[in-house]
Amino acid sequence: MNLKLEGKKAFISGSTQGIGFAIAKQLLNEKAEVIINGRHEERTNLAVQKLKNEFPDAIVSGIVCDFEKKEEVTALLNKLNKLNNIDILINNVGIFELKDFENLEDEDWYRMFDINVMSSIRLSKKLLPQMLQKKSGRIIFISSESGVNIPGNMIHYGMTKAAMTAVSNGLSKLTAGTEVTVNTILGGPTYSDGVASTIEHIASLQNIEIEQMKNAIVQQTNPHSLLQRFIDPSEIASLAVYLSSPLSIATNGASLRADGGVLKTII
Numbered sequence: 202m203n204l205k206l207e208g209k210k211a212f213i214s215g216s217t218q219g220i221g222f223a224i225a226k227q228l229l230n231e232k233a234e235v236i237i238n239g240r241h242e243e244r245t246n247l248a249v250q251k252l253k254n255e256f257p258d259a260i261v262s263g264i265v266c267d268f269e270k271k272e273e274v275t276a277l278l279n280k281l282n283k284l285n286n287i288d289i290l291i292n293n294v295g296i297f298e299l300k301d302f303e304n305l306e307d308e309d310w311y312r313m314f315d316i317n318v319m320s321s322i323r324l325s326k327k328l329l330p331q332m333l334q335k336k337s338g339r340i341i342f343i344s345s346e347s348g349v350n351i352p353g354n355m356i357h358y359g360m361t362k363a364a365m366t367a368v369s370n371g372l373s374k375l376t377a378g379t380e381v382t383v384n385t386i387l388g389g390p391t392y393s394d395g396v397a398s399t400i401e402h403i404a405s406l407q408n409i410e411i412e413q414m415k416n417a418i419v420q421q422t423n424p425h426s427l428l429q430r431f432i433d434p435s436e437i438a439s440l441a442v443y444l445s446s447p448l449s450i451a452t453n454g455a456s457l458r459a460d461g462g463v464l465k466t467i468i
Contacts (some may be wrong), residue, residue: 204446207232211292211445212287212322212328214238214268214296219393220343220441223434224291225252227442234260236284238277238294240267264360268320269312280326287337289445290328292321292365293343297358310357317361318368325372329381336379338446342369343437344385346460366456373454382453389460390423390433427462429450439448 202389211228215221217239225235229252237252239245245263252261281287295317300309325340325377333337347355348362366385373383392400392415419430440459443449457466 202245202448203374205450206442206446208234209288209445210234210236210286211289212236212238212264212293213291213293214286214322214324215382216291216463217244217263218435219395220388220391221293222248223438224293224372224441225434227438228261228445229256230258231442231446233289233445235262236390237261237263238266239263241265249408255390259442263378264298268316269280274320278323278347279352281327283402285331287328287331287336289339289341289447290324290337291341291343292323292324295354295361299344299354300357301354301360302356305357305360308339310360313357313361314364317358318352318364321365322368325368325383329375329383333376336381337380339449340369340372340381341444342366342383342385344387345458346389346458349387349464351381354411370454370456372402374429377455380447382444382450382456384449385456386436386437386440386444386451386460387460387464388454389426389428389432389458389463390419391434393434396431410448422465423461425463425465430461432459432461435465 211233213221213225216225216237225237228235237248242265245265249261249263264280266273321342342365343363345362348357348366350361364456369383369385400414401411437459
């Protein structure tokens, strides 16, 4: 299927690995131009080079920005102001941590909200007006099923994912009469780079196979998953790239599940 993305320009926050990197690869495969983002210059440059090696004819570049540092966020927004015609914004950057509610300090809540939610608000505020002016564009929030089924051991994380969904839905109301869409993806348990390194470490300590460890974790944490395994980042990316396409024009203001059947509620 031709997703009609050739010549479109995308910016993906938090995209040197995991879901963001997988989205970048699939957009490049569809001949879109991609700007990735990472916290560290060396890692960002390495990710850009990997993409150039796999897609030698593609147009791909990187912008360094740590969304925990306000001066770097300001610099990023200024750079984006100079980059004309961003057609696709993927709000992917985010952090998570396991922490019991009674141990959460005010700073934990503020930090999680600032990185996970305010990053997407600031980027959307910068790029949405341009999209509305030309009556064309895509904004996609990479949220989580944890924004619906809030985990008891990381309530602050679940709160930010619920907030992302709310912001996305509200922004979609501003697109009426245009071909701009704003949607949210509710991802499920995904075998990202960070998750992979943690599981591999645990498996090594317990002297068991990685696949055995992965299956044990799925059964322990999500026994009712219909997929019965971790989601691959490329499987989240496939939905994101479709939503980036002109073919998805009838989908707007939606929260779409790519959760592997973890959620039991109808949304």
